[in-house]
Amino acid sequence: MFRVTIRGTFAGLSDADRAALRTAADSFGAAFTEAGTFTCDSSLSAFTFRCQVPADLEDGDQEATQRAIAALDAHGYPYRILRVAVTDMRDIKIRRKGRRR
Template sequence: MARKTYQVIVRGRFAPLDDEQRAALLAKADDHDVFRAKFTEEGTVTYERSLLAFTFRCLVPATDEDGEAVVIGKAEALAAAAVSGIGADYRDLRSVSTDLDNIKIRRREHRYS
C-alpha cells in the first residue's frame, strides 16, 4: 500500500466560553499565535485574542485507498481533541486538504545577461 501525506487546515469557532475558559485561553494566547503554526502530525492550534475562531493545521498520513473524507475526518478528530486539550469546545468545523504528492513546484528560470 502506497503512503500519502495530506496537509489539512481545519477552521472552526469556539463554542460559547465562560469567564474561566476565556481567562485560560487568553493566558495562553501567545503560545497559540499564528506565527507559531506548523504542519505536524500532532497538529497546531492557533487563535486570536478575540476568541471567536481557531485554526488547526496538521499532516495526515494516508493510504491510496483513503479518500478525502477519511483524511478530513481524521484531521477534524485531531482538531477536536486539540481544542478540548486547551480547555474549550468547538463548533462549525470547515476543512480543506491538499495531497502533498500533487503539489508541483515551478522553478523560476534564471536568465543571466
Template sequence: MTIRTFRIMVRGVFDGLTDAQRAELLAAAPQHDVLHAAFTREGHLSYDLTARAAFTFRFLDQGEDEEDILEATERAEQAAQAWLTEHGYGYKNLRSQAEDLSQAPLGKRQRRAANTAN
C-alpha cells in the same frame, strides 16, 4: 508505491467559553500564535482570541492513493474534536480543507530546480 503528503486545516469557532477557559486560552496564546503555525502529525492549534473566537488546527498526514485524503481529513477532524472536548472547550462551525501536496503547483524555486535537472 508513492507516498502522498496531505495538509489538512480544521477550522472552527470557540463557543460558550467561560471566563476561566478564556483566561486559560489567553495565557497559552503565545504557544498558539499564528506566526508559529505549522502542519504537524499531532496537529498544531492556532488562534487569536483578542481578535476573534476562531481557531485553526493544522495537520500533516500521508497516504498512498488520492482517495486517502478523505480518511486523513476524517482523522484530522476527529483529532481536533477530541482535543477540544478533552479540554472542555465548546466549538461550532467545524469545517475542513485538505490539500494533496503531490498535486500542488510548483513554486518558483521548485520550477527552477526542475528545469535545471532536465
C-alpha cells in the same frame, strides 16, 4: 501527506478554557503538525486549526478530514466547524528554476 485546515468558531468556552487558550496563545504556531496547531483571534471566537495527516490513506480527503477532526477533538475545546480544506501534498508540483549555462 495531507494538510488539513479547519476554520471554525469556539462554542461556549468556559472561563478555564479561555484562560488556557490565552496562556498558550503565544506558543501556538501556524505550522502543520500531526497533533494540530491553533491560531485564533484575540477575542477567542474564531480559530484556524492546521493538521498534517499521513498520506498512506486509501480513502483520501474524507479520511484525512476525519483524522484532523479527531485531532481537534483531542484538544478538548468546544467548537463549530465553518470550513474544511484538504490538500494532498502528493499532488503538489514544485517548479525548480533551470540551471543557467
